Amino acid sequence: MPGTILLIAGNTNCRLALVRGRTLHPVRLARTDxxxxxxxxxxxxxxxxxxxxxSVVPRATRPLARALKAVTARAPFVVSARARTGLRVRYDRRTLGADRLCVAEGAAERWTGDLxxxxxxxxxxxNFVDRERCFRGGPILPGPALMLSALGRGTAALPVVRFRPRVGVFTRETGEALAAGALAAVAGGVERALIRAEAETGRRWRLIGTGGTAGLLSRHMPRMEAVDSLLGLRGLGRLFRLNRPGPSAR
Structure with a gap:
C-alpha cells in the first residue's frame, strides 16, 4: 500500500512521513538548505x-512540489491561505505560516479544551486554539538556537554556543550563562503569554509542546502537559484529508 507523503519544510529542517490510512510512519529528517x-x-x-x-521557506516550495510530483505523478496538495481547515481562523490568513496552521489542526484533532x-x-x-475550535494566533519569539547565534554574531566577545538547557541562574562560565539566558527567555516568554491569555479570557489554557527542542524544554516548564514531536505532520495529514477528496485522502 503506497500511502501518502507528508512533508513539512521548516527554516532549519524538513520532516517527512508516510501515512497509510490513519497510521503515520515518520521516515526522514534533513536540513532544509x-x-x-x-x-x-x-x-x-x-x-x-x-x-x-x-512550507515556510518560499524558495523551497516549488522545487519540493516538483520533486513530490515526480514521485506520485500528480501535483501535491500545498497548504496555502486558501486551504480548507477544521478550525475557524481569527487571523490574517495571508500572513499565517503553514507550520502554525498544521500544529493547530493537529492539536485540535488530538485534544479538547483550550489549547x-x-x-x-x-x-x-x-498557537492558541480555544474550546470552540477557533485559532486565535499567539506570539512569535526567537528560538533558543537563534538567540544564541544572534548574541554570538552580534557582539564582539560572546561565543556562538549550542543550546543546552541549564537550570538556575548561577553560572560558572559564559557558555553556561548564555544557555541559561536562552532557556529563561523562551520558557519565560511562553509562560508569560499563558498568564496574559488566562487573564484576558478567564480560561485555563493547556500547554502542549512540539518541535525540535520541545522535549528538552518540557523538563523546565511545569505547565507543559504533553509533547508530540509529530504534531505538525498529524495536522498536515488532517488538512490533506479536508482538501483532497478521493480514496487516497480517506
Missing part, C-alpha cells in the same frame, strides 16, 4: 500515490 540543493535525494526510494506539502500549542523551532510560535 541541503534539501533545496537536491530535493530528489530526500524522496529517494519512496513510493506513494499522493503528497501534501507545508496553547508551543512549537519550538528556529522561531517559537505559541
Amino acid at each position: 541541503r534539501v533545496i540543493e537536491n530535493p530528489a535525494r530526500l524522496l529517494s526510494g519512496l513510493r506513494a500515490e499522493d503528497a501534501a506539502l507545508a 496553547a500549542v508551543a512549537d519550538f523551532g528556529t522561531a517559537v510560535t505559541l
